Amino acid sequence: ETGVTQSPTHLIKTRGQQVTLRCSSQSGHNTVSWYQQALGQGPQFIFQYYREEENGRGNFPPRFSGLQFPNYSSELNVNALELDDSALYLCASSGGGRNTEAFFGQGTRLTVV
Amino acid sequence: AQSVSQHNHHVILSEAASLELGCNYSYGGTVNLFWYVQYPGQHLQLLLKYFSGDPLVKGIKGFEAEFIKSKFSFNLRKPSVQWSDTAEYFCAVNFNDMRFGAGTRLTVKP
Numbered sequence: 001e002t003g004v005t006q007s008p009t010h011l012i013k014t015r016g017q018q019v020t021l022r023c024s025s026q027s028g029h030n031t032v033s034w035y036q037q038a039l040g041q042g043p044q045f046i047f048q049y050y051r052e053e054e055n056g057r058g059n060f061p062p063r064f065s066g067l068q069f070p071n072y073s074s075e076l077n078v079n080a081l082e083l084d085d086s087a088l089y090l091c092a093s094s095g096g097g098r099n100t101e102a103f104f105g106q107g108t109r110l111t112v113v
Numbered sequence: 114a115q116s117v118s119q120h121n122h123h124v125i126l127s128e129a130a131s132l133e134l135g136c137n138y139s140y141g142g143t144v145n146l147f148w149y150v151q152y153p154g155q156h157l158q159l160l161l162k163y164f165s166g167d168p169l170v171k172g173i174k175g176f177e178a179e180f181i182k183s184k185f186s187f188n189l190r191k192p193s194v195q196w197s198d199t200a201e202y203f204c205a206v207n208f209n210d211m212r213f214g215a216g217t218r219l220t221v222k223p
Contacts, residue, residue: 004156033211042119042203042213043157056210090157092211101147102211104157 003027004093004105012111013081021076021108023091031055032074033102034066035090043090049074078110086112115140117206119214126194127222134189134217136204145207146187148178151216152200160202163187174198196223 003026013019025032031050035043045058049068063079072093078085088109092102120135138144148160161172168180178189187204199221204214 035213040216042117042215045210045212048210058210092157101159101162103159104149106156 004091004103006089006091006105006108008108009106010109010111012113015081015083015112017081018077018079019081019110021078021089021091021110023074023076023093023105025072025074025091025093026103029093029095029103030072031094031100032068032072033092033094034074034076035092036060036085037088037090037107039087046076081112083112086110115206115208115212117204117212117214119202119204119217121217122215123218123220125220125222128196129193130221132189132191132194132198132219134202134204134219136187136189136214137185138187138204138206139185140206140208142208146178146180147205147207147211148172148176148187148189149203149205149213150200151203157203160189194219194221196221 005024007022033048034046037043046060047057048055052068065077068074088107090107091105094100094102116139118137146163149157150160151157160176161170163170163180171177176191180187201216203216
């Protein structure tokens with residue numbers, strides 16, 4: 001176990017709806033990154049939060065947004081869901097900086113119908 | 114643009130065969146390099162990492178990788194695979210954030 005927990009584990013939403021995914025980072029980690037992993041592909045970087053501020057963003061539209069809280073847990077929000085948003089969403093926490101490894105949660109499987 | 118390429122989409126080996134999975138990245142600056150493994154139904158786990166120093170790094174479960182700066186490569190190797198190594202393997206590079214390759218599915222036949 002990595003100490004990174006994500007909820008819920010599975011979720012089914014309808015196109016056009018909004019969804020919030022949650023992540024509790026490993027104790028002592030101040031950086032949280034979110035990834036989208038479509039079936040058969042590698043994780044794609046969505047964004048990263050460091051001490052409650054967005055600290056880097058991948059090639060995702062603004063309807064993907066996030067938050068990080070003072071305890072360093074994090075949320076990923078996706079508005080106006082599209083069918084292509086169906087994927088495994090991964091959260092990773094790290095101690096910050098480039099010389100640290102990321103620890104991943106088991107992910108939230110989102111299905112948009 | 115910064116990117117990570119894994120050459121093999123699906124590799125099928127028999128037990129005891131040797132393994133080498135290719136990984137290349139495009140970035141001229143200093144990078145940190147990782148290999149992660151994802152067993153069916155499990156979370157991504159770190160196999161090994163390279164930050165600096167000896168370019169030949171050893172990880173868990175008998176895996177090793179060699180960083181060749183001139184080739185922008187970080188290939189994963191294992192001398193003798195086991196059935197339990199069946200999994201998806203991801204190369205990752207930490208530019209300012211972690212970027213992953215598309216992954217290589219390894220199937221080891223008993």
